[in-house]
Amino acid sequence: MEKLPVNTTENEENFHEVFEKRLEIKKLAKELGLDVQALEETKNTPEGRIFDIYYKSDFDELNKKASAFKISDFGQEDSSNVERLKDALKTIKKQKTQYDSQLSENERKILEDQAQIDYEKIFAEYGDLKEVLDTKNTVSVLKDFRMKRMFEILNPKIGANIKNKNEKILESVQMEIEASADKLQNEDQTLIRQAKFLEYKRNLSESGHICITPSVAKDLEAIGDRMLTGKPVFLHGPTGTGKTSLARFAAIHFTGKDSEMVYCNPQTKESNVWGKTGIRPVPNSSSGAIETVEIYGPLAKAMSEGKVVIFDEFSSLQSEQMDFIKGVFMAKPGDKRNIVGNGVVEVQPGFQMIFTANIKSEKHPEKNELPHQVSREFRPNNIKINYIDKEEAYDVMLTRMLNQDGSLDMSYYDLNVTLPNLAQVMSEIQESYTNVTDKEVVRKAGALDASGKFHSLEKFVMTQGDIEAILDLWNIEKKMKKTKKSFSEFLDQCFKTALTFDSPTGDHMLVAKILASCGFLLTLTPKEL
Incomplete structure (x- = not known):
């Protein structure tokens, strides 16, 4: 700056x-x-x-x-x-x-959390791993550094000298990134995979929910590229893909500032977004006098402070409510916007709007259609956030089970059979929920009826959030010595709890058959389900 x-x-x-x-x-x-x-x-x-x-x-x-x-x-x-x-x-x-x-x-407020990893112990046992992890970290650091310098170049309040300097810096940064990437290609791939798990564990320690897997990195880069344009970014996709978490992570990752949040619902009013006028006692007044104050809402605050504002579940707003936000879509630094009851706000560099939504569909009939004039603004900058694939899901599960020293308290069977099957089950359930149940999955699960027809999931879906909750509970019960169950028995109890809660009969039957076809529910009786 x-x-x-x-x-x-x-x-x-x-x-x-x-x-x-x-x-x-x-x-x-x-x-x-x-x-x-x-x-x-x-x-x-x-x-x-x-x-x-x-x-x-x-x-x-x-x-x-x-x-x-x-x-x-x-x-x-x-x-x-x-x-x-x-x-x-x-x-x-x-x-x-x-x-x-x-x-x-x-x-800028710099937020930094130290990763919960015992690097000293890990590197003492795996000396070569440090160099690989350092190289991977170099690539990540330089990419983030490059993005922040790009934001400076596009900031109209940054002088020409700094912009010219940053352009030269970007050339050097790109050369260093390419050199580090070439170095990684020639490394032992076992070390590369070990380093990847340490990176994922650090991601979870810093964000709580997000592992920067290849598909997540691709989504994150797409969000960053669109943020550089200053235009609104629209994230959509199935339930539980992490749209909101990714939006919040992108905001602080690329700008260094926490985002402002607008939690949309049919009752959201303009005053909830823009702000309102209030009153308060005059400071240090002994007469009991009061004064009028401007209470900025999330949107006005983001504009005035140069921050990201996230409209979560945007399609929950009524169509006419979406319209009043459209007037801000083209706002750029230096523009001034009239706020009803709050005067004029000048848009500061760094202001950005990100929207998350489930688009109205058979799965989400309660959502509202985006007005044509609103959806038109999102066409160039919409990003569909999908579920991660089963290979990435397995890696994330494994990362959640790692101890701080990189060790794993898990049997060979659970590591090589139970966890891969859990990733497979999640993938098949997600596919049935988002598209149509795969015929091969139906045959394997024995879910074809006499006419050859089969059910696709209407409401039930298994997400990374569900798996996170299950594995966190498993780790807690192990630490507190509260269970003598095997990992498979513990998972079956969790599945029973999920299946018997608010699931349509067709969903209940299909999910149970998918689970059974992958070796789960064997410790339960039919009556328990």
């Missing part, structure tokens, strides 16, 4: 500005996975070379300026230096006020 120089008297350095600029470069270094206290150790890495070429000279100059800040230059000398400290503090506060007055945006 480019900042204007602060006006100070001649030869007077604004040390607060120096501090802020140093902090910016430190944050950039952190984005690259670098420690500014150990740059010499990483100077030959791809990330280190990027930093050395484009940021190190600026960082060294700022450090030199910072070293000129001396308490002895302030106030009158006294035995305790109290007066000098007071004068120095007063000067810094004044410089901060001057500096803040020049800023067009607040600093």
Whole structure:
């Protein structure tokens, strides 16, 4: 983010500005996975070379300026230096006020969670794995860094010098990405797969729900590309594919800021979206006076703060409610929008609208049709989010079962039979729910009637969220020593609970047969189902 120089008297350095600029470069270094206290150790890495070429000279100059800040230059000398400290503090506060007055945006809030992985123990046993994981991490870090620099290039409030510099940086970043990708192709593929599970475990630790599998990475990249255009992004797809989680993850992943949320339903009003006028006691008033205040809603807040706003379950809105949002679709930074009861808001860089929805269909008859003028806006920027395939689903399940040191408390049979069968069952149930039950699945499950017809699922579906809940419960029961059941017995009890809850008879019968055909429900009696 480019900042204007602060006006100070001649030869007077604004040390607060120096501090802020140093902090910016430190944050950039952190984005690259670098420690500014150990740059010499990483100077030959791809990330280190990027930093050395484009940021190190600026960082060294700022450090030199910072070293000129001396308490002895302030106030009158006294035995305790109290007066000098007071004068120095007063000067810094004044410089901060001057500096803040020049800023067009607040600093980004950097959110960082440490992955719950015992890397030290893992690398002690698998030394070669560290280099592979570092290379994979380099690719991920550089891709994210590239995307953030693209957002800066497209930001109208960023100066030409920074934009030109970023364009040169992008060329270097792309070369480093390609070099790292080539290196991975020549690595031992067993190490590559091991590193993948550690990446997935870190993903789950950071996001709670999302593993960046190949298909998720593809969806995430598609969202990022469309966010660069500044146009509304529309995510649709079957129930339980993770549309909302992916939208929220994309928002903070690409912008560094939490998103604003609008949870849509038929009762949602304009005031819930835009905001309203309220009253409050006048601060520090002893007379009991009140004043009018503007209470921004999620959309107005996102526009004024340059954030992503997510309209969750957009098709739950009435058609006329969708229309009033359409007027914001083309809003770009610098535009001004009138907010009923709240005056005028200027759209800030970073503002983005993401919509998630289940489109009206036989599965979702309660949803509303998108008005033609609204759906037209989404045609170029709609992304269908599908269920991940069974191979990826198996990898995610396995990741959820891993201990912090990368070990696995699971029998050979469960690892090689039970989990793959669970992934297969989930895939077959999802296929029957979203399309038509595969005839081969029906034959295997014995679900053909006398006329050769078969049922497709109307309501029942098994998603990653369901599997997450099941495996989390299994891990808790194991830790608390609450169960002596085998993993298969535990799964059968979970399936029984799901099947006997609010499922149409046809769904109940078909799912039970699919489960049985894959080796499940063997520990239950027909009466229990």
